[in-house]
Amino acid sequence: MEPEIPQNTGNIGRLCAASGLGLVLAGSLGFSLDDKYLKRSGMDYWQSLRLTRFSTVEEYLSSAPPFAAVSTKGGRPYTEIYGDYKDFPSFDIVFGCESSGLPGFMYEKYPDRLYRIPMLPGVRSLNLSSAAAAAAYSLLEKYGFPGLV
Numbered sequence: 001m002e003p004e005i006p007q008n009t010g011n012i013g014r015l016c017a018a019s020g021l022g023l024v025l026a027g028s029l030g031f032s033l034d035d036k037y038l039k040r041s042g043m044d045y046w047q048s049l050r051l052t053r054f055s056t057v058e059e060y061l062s063s064a065p066p067f068a069a070v071s072t073k074g075g076r077p078y079t080e081i082y083g084d085y086k087d088f089p090s091f092d093i094v095f096g097c098e099s100s101g102l103p104g105f106m107y108e109k110y111p112d113r114l115y116r117i118p119m120l121p122g123v124r125s126l127n128l129s130s131a132a133a134a135a136a137y138s139l140l141e142k143y144g145f146p147g148l149v
Contacts, residue, residue, distance in 0.1 A: 001096055002030075002096070002103075004030030007038070007129075014046075022051070023051050024060065064092060065091055066092075069113050070115050071102050076114075078116065081139060117135070
């Protein structure tokens, strides 16, 4: 939600294109989708990306499938997402922006959907694209890497 750094979004787009996942961007972006850094980090994979764009976070949430959100303020480890969502035919993994994380209201409205990636004390956060890759491949592994070679 509301990513600020084009290279991170480009890397996540490349991750999604390479793994068969879709990318949803919601809210204001800290860059243009025509940004050269976005395109450079996504390389030629950007054209095969299944991208969905929502103008606001609220617009996304009003039509979102079931979702889990990853945050440093999450109560449970991200490895529990699979067990909580495995019976849904599809679901989204939501991440916040690089500087401030998820919108504040999400911590109050969706506390049962908040997960964290464990880190050492004193480390503020992981890079957004690293966190997305960790969560994505953890879940893909549990589903047997469907369609991937």
